[in-house]
Amino acid sequence: MAVGLSADLNLVPINGIRLGVISAGIYRTPRPDLCLIEMVPGGTASAVFTTNAFCAAPVTVAREHLARGRPRYCLINAGNANAGTGARGLRDARAICAGLAALAGCTPPEVLPFSTGVIGEHLPVDGIATALPALLTSLRTDGWAECARAIMTTDTIAKGCSATIEIAGRPVNITGIAKGAGMIHPRMATLLAFIGTDARVEAPVLDALLRSCVSDSFNRITVDGDTSTNDACVLLASGAADHPRIDDAGAAAAMDLRHALSTICTTLAQSIVRDGEGATKFITVRVEQGRDEAECLLVCHAVATSPLVKTAFFASDPNWGRILAATGRAGVRDLDVERVDIFLDDICIVSGGARCATYTEQAGQEVMARSEIVVRIVLGLGSASATVWTCDLSTDYVSINADYRS
Amino acid sequence: MAVGLSADLNLVPINGIRLGVISAGIYRTPRPDLCLIEMVPGGTASAVFTTNAFCAAPVTVAREHLARGRPRYCLINAGNANAGTGARGLRDARAICAGLAALAGCTPPEVLPFSTGVIGEHLPVDGIATALPALLTSLRTDGWAECARAIMTTDTIAKGCSATIEIAGRPVNITGIAKGAGMIHPRMATLLAFIGTDARVEAPVLDALLRSCVSDSFNRITVDGDTSTNDACVLLASGAADHPRIDDAGAAAAMDLRHALSTICTTLAQSIVRDGEGATKFITVRVEQGRDEAECLLVCHAVATSPLVKTAFFASDPNWGRILAATGRAGVRDLDVERVDIFLDDICIVSGGARCATYTEQAGQEVMARSEIVVRIVLGLGSASATVWTCDLSTDYVSINADYRS
Numbered sequence: 070m071a072v073g074l075s076a077d078l079n080l081v082p083i084n085g086i087r088l089g090v091i092s093a094g095i096y097r098t099p100r101p102d103l104c105l106i107e108m109v110p111g112g113t114a115s116a117v118f119t120t121n122a123f124c125a126a127p128v129t130v131a132r133e134h135l136a137r138g139r140p141r142y143c144l145i146n147a148g149n150a151n152a153g154t155g156a157r158g159l160r161d162a163r164a165i166c167a168g169l170a171a172l173a174g175c176t177p178p179e180v181l182p183f184s185t186g187v188i189g190e191h192l193p194v195d196g197i198a199t200a201l202p203a204l205l206t207s208l209r210t211d212g213w214a215e216c217a218r219a220i221m222t223t224d225t226i227a228k229g230c231s232a233t234i235e236i237a238g239r240p241v242n243i244t245g246i247a248k249g250a251g252m253i254h255p256r257m258a259t260l261l262a263f264i265g266t267d268a269r270v271e272a273p274v275l276d277a278l279l280r281s282c283v284s285d286s287f288n289r290i291t292v293d294g295d296t297s298t299n300d301a302c303v304l305l306a307s308g309a310a311d312h313p314r315i316d317d318a319g320a321a322a323a324m325d326l327r328h329a330l331s332t333i334c335t336t337l338a339q340s341i342v343r344d345g346e347g348a349t350k351f352i353t354v355r356v357e358q359g360r361d362e363a364e365c366l367l368v369c370h371a372v373a374t375s376p377l378v379k380t381a382f383f384a385s386d387p388n389w390g391r392i393l394a395a396t397g398r399a400g401v402r403d404l405d406v407e408r409v410d411i412f413l414d415d416i417c418i419v420s421g422g423a424r425c426a427t428y429t430e431q432a433g434q435e436v437m438a439r440s441e442i443v444v445r446i447v448l449g450l451g452s453a454s455a456t457v458w459t460c461d462l463s464t465d466y467v468s469i470n471a472d473y474r475s
Numbered sequence: 476m477a478v479g480l481s482a483d484l485n486l487v488p489i490n491g492i493r494l495g496v497i498s499a500g501i502y503r504t505p506r507p508d509l510c511l512i513e514m515v516p517g518g519t520a521s522a523v524f525t526t527n528a529f530c531a532a533p534v535t536v537a538r539e540h541l542a543r544g545r546p547r548y549c550l551i552n553a554g555n556a557n558a559g560t561g562a563r564g565l566r567d568a569r570a571i572c573a574g575l576a577a578l579a580g581c582t583p584p585e586v587l588p589f590s591t592g593v594i595g596e597h598l599p600v601d602g603i604a605t606a607l608p609a610l611l612t613s614l615r616t617d618g619w620a621e622c623a624r625a626i627m628t629t630d631t632i633a634k635g636c637s638a639t640i641e642i643a644g645r646p647v648n649i650t651g652i653a654k655g656a657g658m659i660h661p662r663m664a665t666l667l668a669f670i671g672t673d674a675r676v677e678a679p680v681l682d683a684l685l686r687s688c689v690s691d692s693f694n695r696i697t698v699d700g701d702t703s704t705n706d707a708c709v710l711l712a713s714g715a716a717d718h719p720r721i722d723d724a725g726a727a728a729a730m731d732l733r734h735a736l737s738t739i740c741t742t743l744a745q746s747i748v749r750d751g752e753g754a755t756k757f758i759t760v761r762v763e764q765g766r767d768e769a770e771c772l773l774v775c776h777a778v779a780t781s782p783l784v785k786t787a788f789f790a791s792d793p794n795w796g797r798i799l800a801a802t803g804r805a806g807v808r809d810l811d812v813e814r815v816d817i818f819l820d821d822i823c824i825v826s827g828g829a830r831c832a833t834y835t836e837q838a839g840q841e842v843m844a845r846s847e848i849v850v851r852i853v854l855g856l857g858s859a860s861a862t863v864w865t866c867d868l869s870t871d872y873v874s875i876n877a878d879y880r881s
Contacts, residue, residue, distance in 0.1 A: 122810040123803030123828070153799045155813075155829025188796020189830050293782040295797075296804035376699040376782070376868075377876055384877030390594020391701075393559045397529030398702035404528040407561075422529070423561025424595050462782075464870045464877075470783055471790030471870075 071226040071344040072351040072440050072460070080213035081231035081242045083265040085109040085307025088212030090219040093200035095148035095186070095193055101219035103197060105169075105204050106143040106263055112307040113272040114140040115279040116181070119300035126151045126158030127182040128299060130166065138178040139272075143263060143303055144169055147220050147248075151184040151192045152298040161192040168198045172205055185222055185248065185261050185299050213265075217246035220261055223469055224250045228340035234329045236322045239312040241268045245333045247302075249292065249341035250348075262287065262302040262337055267309040268326055271316040278318065278327050279304045286334035290458045292345035293466070294374040304330070342458045347466030350382050353443040357454040364401055365455035368446055371399035379462030382442065387433025389418040396446055408449030414442060477632040477750040478757040478846050478866070486619040487637035487648045489671040491515040491713025494618030496625040499606035501554035501592070501599055507625035509603060511575075511610050512549040512669055518713040519678040520546040521685040522587070525706035532557045532564030533588040534705060536572065544584040545678075549669060549709055550575055551589040552603065553626050553654075558704040559595040567598040574604045578611055591628055591654065591667050591705050619671075623652035626667055629875055630656045634746040640735045642728045645718040647674045651739045653708075655698065655747035656754075668693065668708040668743055673715040674732055683724040684733050685710045692740035696864045698751035699872070700780040710736070748864045753872030756788050759849040763860040770807055771861035774852055777805035785868030788848065793839025795824040802852055814855030820848060 086108050093103040108114070116135055118128050134140065144165060151158050166180040173180075184192065217227035229246040245264035270278070283302055308314075315322045343351050354373045359365035372378055375395040381388040392411055397404070411419035413436040418428050436442060492514050499509035514520070522541055524534045540546065550571060557564050572586040579586075590598065623633035635652040651670035676684070689708055714720075721728045749757050760779045765771035778784055781801040787794040798817055803810070817825035819842040824834050842848060 121800060121803040122807065123799050123812050123815075150796070153796050153825065153829055155827065158829070188794075188800060295781050295783045295800065298796075298800045298803060375701050376872070377701045380873050380876035383873065386877065388594075390556070390559050390704075393529050394527060394594060394701065394704045397527040397704060401528065406529050409529075419559065421561065423559055423564070462873060464873045466782070467786050467789065467868060467870045467873055470786035471792065 072348055074226050074340055074343050076226055078214040078217060078227055078229045080229045080244045081233060082210040082213070083242050083244050083307060084267040084309035085112060086265040086305060087208035087210050088216045089204050089207030089209065090212065090215050091200050091204045091207060093146065094196040095146055101215070102147045103200055103204060104145040104216045104219045105208060106216065106305065107208050108141055108305045108307050109309065110141065112305060113270055113275050114303065114305050115272065115275040116301060116303040117280060117283050119297055121296050121298045123153065123298050125184055125299040126154055126162040127184045128301060129159060130162040131181040131183065131301065134166070134178040134181055138176065140181050141175050141179040142169060142173065143181050143183060145183040145220055145261065146197065147222055148186040149184055149190055149192055150186045150188045150299050153189040154191055157191060161194050164194050165197050169201055172201055181303065183261055183301055185220065188298060213244050213246055220248045222248065223346055224248050224344050226344050228337060228344065230333055230336045232329045232333055234325055236268065236325055237312040239310055241266060241310045241312065241326070243329055243333050245337050247337040247341055250344050250346050260287070260297065260300050260341060264303065264333060265305045265307065267307050269308040269310055269312060269314045270306045270326070271314065274315055274318045274323055275304060275306055278323065278330055282327065282331045282334040285331060286338040289456060290338045290342045291370065291373050292342060292460060339458055342460050345460035346469045347463040348460030349463055350461040351441045352382055352459050352461065353456060354459060355443060355454065355456045356446045356448065358448045358450055359453045360451035361453045362455050365453055367401060368396055368399040368448070369455050369457035371395045372444060372446065373457045373459035376462055382437070382461035383463045385434070385437040387413065387430065387437045389413070389433065392444060393419055401448065405449065410447040412445040413437065478754055480632050480746055480749050482632055484620040484623060484633055484635045485637070486635045486650045487639060488616040488619070489648050489650050489713060490673040490715035491518060492671040492711060493614035493616050494622045495610050495613030495615065496618065496621050497606045497610045497613060499552065500602040501552055507621070508553045509606055509610060510551040510622045510625045511614060512622065512711065513614050514547055514711045514713050515715065516547065518711060519676055519681050520709065520711050521678065521681040522707060522709040523686060523689050525703055527702050527704045529559060529704050531590055531705040532560055532568040533590045534707060535565060536568040537587040537589065537707065540572070540584040540587055544582065546587050547581050547585040548575060548579065549587050549589060551626055551667065553628055554592040555590055555596055555598055556592045556594045556705050557590040557598045560597055563597060567600050570600050571603050575607055578607055587709065589667055589707055591626065594704060619650050619652055626654045628654065629752055630654050630750055632750050634743060634750065636739055636742045638735045638739055640731055642674065642731055643718040645716055647716045647718065647732070648672060649735055649739050651743050653743040653747055656750050656752050666693070666703060666706050666747060670709065670739060671711045671713065673713050675714040675716055675718060675720045676712045676732070677720065677722040680721055680724045680729055681710060681712055684729065684736055688733065688737045688740040691737065692744040695862060696744045696748045697776065697779050698748060698866060745864055748866050751866035752875045753869040754866030755869055756867040757847045758788055758865050758867065759862060760865060761849060761860065761862045762852045762854065764854045764856055765859045766857035767859045768861050771859050772863070773807060774802055774805040774854070775861050775863035777801045778850060778852065779863045779865035782868055788843065788867035789869045791840070791843040793819065793836065793843045795839065798850060799825055807854065811855065816853040818851040819843065
């Protein structure tokens with residue numbers, strides 16, 4: 070139900086980047102299902118992809134193309150993942166890139182393909198090829214929101230956000246869009262997210278910025294613990310802004326850009342959780358006082374992926390024993406349970422490993438009734454911390470995924 | 476709905492072991508909720524417990540008592556886990572052991588306490604103490620089935636099984652009971668299971684037998700990926716049979732006993748999955764041709780805990796891409812997807828990493844409609860294999876856990 074998200078997308082156009090959508094008949098019921106993002110020549114691009122060994126054909130091809138040239142186009146379809154499709158899947162992904170390149174007057178490696186949808190079915194290449202000429206003519210700078218809608222699968226709402234900053238006194242815009250909403254548990258990269266900026270950035274700096282921002286945003290969310298075969302996050306920098314080119318990741322301008330980009334990535338990542346399949350609540354799991362970040366993340370993920378914890382949130386039931394049990398099984402070395410405190414928002418539920426003396430069921434219920442809740446687990450072992458965002462597990466999650474293909 | 480389980484429990488009494496149950500008012504609605512298992516003096520016992528750092532107070536106390544003496548009694552309550560209860564929880568567990576010991580004429584360390592139910596509430600010690608005298612008088616050798624019913628929480632059916640073997644030409648009986656049905660994802664031990672035998676076995680041999688059998692049975696099941704705070708599996712050997720005492724784990728008699736015990740453990744473990752919360756299907760996940768068992772188990776657990784795979788089984792939807800995606804994210808080093816084959820029962824769905832040429836949606840649907848299904852994943856990397864049993868994820872799982880405390 071898209072916790073705390075608005076249907077109103079006010080996305081800032083990015084100079085040097087145009088977008089278009091079309092219905093290519095990939096879904097049985099016609100809807101826009103094919104998108105194109107075009108960047109002017111001379112821009113730089115960076116992307117991160119899923120670590121799933123069964124990565125989809127478009128992921129393999131996009132990686133190859135990215136290694137060979139400077140991307141001009143992202144060609145994205147919904148309704149079909151082109152994953153688990155073997156050699157033919159690779160041929161199909163290459164064919165649509167070649168088809169677009171011929172029409173657009175560029176080389177195939179300048180086209181990056183992306184797919185999302187059902188796994189194991191072949192891409193309707195002919196339908197896509199037929200749609201490409203009209204797709205190219207549909208390109209416009211204010212196409213971001215339309216594109217955000219066209220890449221949706223089980224998402225209930227389109228997701229995007231924009232930011233404007235100043236670099237060397239010159240305005241720079243960033244706009245990003247993303248889709249979820251199931252098979253979300255990123256490792257290294259996630260889902261589909263496309264971010265554009267008119268900043269002028271050297272490719273290695275862009276890479277460093279994207280990786281660092283993804284690590285703290287998309288890689289910190291989970292809906293169902295399942296890492297997709299198709300995850301990808303792309304950052305396009307058109308260079309249309311007129312500040313001095315950023316060629317040093319440590320420069321102040323790079324830091325300013327990183328800060329804005331991080332906000333965009335975090336907002337998009339959280340949007341995906343807020344619209345997680347069947348989600349009725351947005352949960353922040355914050356673990357503090359671990360010895361290192363990895364240890365904190367162990368606990369974050371044990372709690373954020375526990376079906377029992379997630380159903381308790383769905384039921385607004387302060388069954389905090391499930392949070393304690395998930396913490397206990399997370400695998401933290403030498404966990405001293407007598408030093409563990411757990412909070413729901415500002416309410417202390419566990420102190421020194423047992424029910425907090427001041428805790429009342431009524432106080433717990435008041436917090437659990439909220440649609441956005443912070444679970445804070447204090448380990449008492451060190452000074453590291455980590456945060457993961459997730460949603461509850463509802464009967465609708467099961468219904469959505471039981472009915473997905475029918 | 477207890478896939479393939481019968482409500483008829485024909486459990487063989489074990490000479491030297493008696494059981495009793497009573498309603499001690501732990502549940503608001505009266506029902507038998509307190510059980511006692513008594514073993515004659517001179518028997519041996521072994522137990523394995525949860526690895527959850529937040530283990531329940533009775534687990535801590537049972538471990539202490541087991542280290543100090545030879546158990547005569549297992550005192551088990553349902554309806555309250557006595558976990559997350561801190562120092563008072565430990566005092567409570569010790570108090571009921573002392574109370575029983577005083578009445579039964581033994582020492583407190585000869586009593587092992589066990590609890591299952593809601594986490595974080597204090598044990599109603601007074602009600603339990605009041606019920607102990609009548610509980611002691613209720614002991615009888617044919618109390619196994621009654622005891623199996625009294626330890627149920629969200630279980631829909633009581634679970635138990637028996638076996639009779641011959642050792643040195645003399646009959647030996649084994650009977651076991653167990654309860655699930657949620658927070659099931661064992662590490663080292665699991666849930667509550669009590670197994671009795673009249674075999675004459677030295678304690679170290681009994682330990683070795685139990686650990687080896689639990690490793691291949693209870694530690695190979697998962698309902699929801701959540702390892703409980705209270706898991707325990709106890710093996711009591713009364714020694715009432717009259718074969719020569721078994722004092723060597725490598726002896727033929729020990730191997731015979733191990734074989735029968737392994738069958739009992741596997742049947743009980745599978746029963747817990749068959750009656751997993753909301754379960755409508757019993758799924759065997761078998762991974763073959765890994766380099767070692769650990770690698771195979773990585774894939775087993777990724778598939779068996781994937782919410783997307785489990786909802787597909789619930790829907791009888793041959794959405795095999797989800798199995799492929801879970802295999803791909805399991806973390807197998809250098810997985811060569813082009814060597815991976817996947818089968819649903821006898822149907823090849825993935826061959827060489829892509830949809831099998833002979834696969835048809837109809838064939839997939841026929842398998843998925845079954846209530847018991849084997850998923851077989853062939854990695855093509857080595858000669859190790861492993862098996863994990865699980866159930867599907869249904870809307871009922873969420874409802875059961877959303878409503879558990881209300």
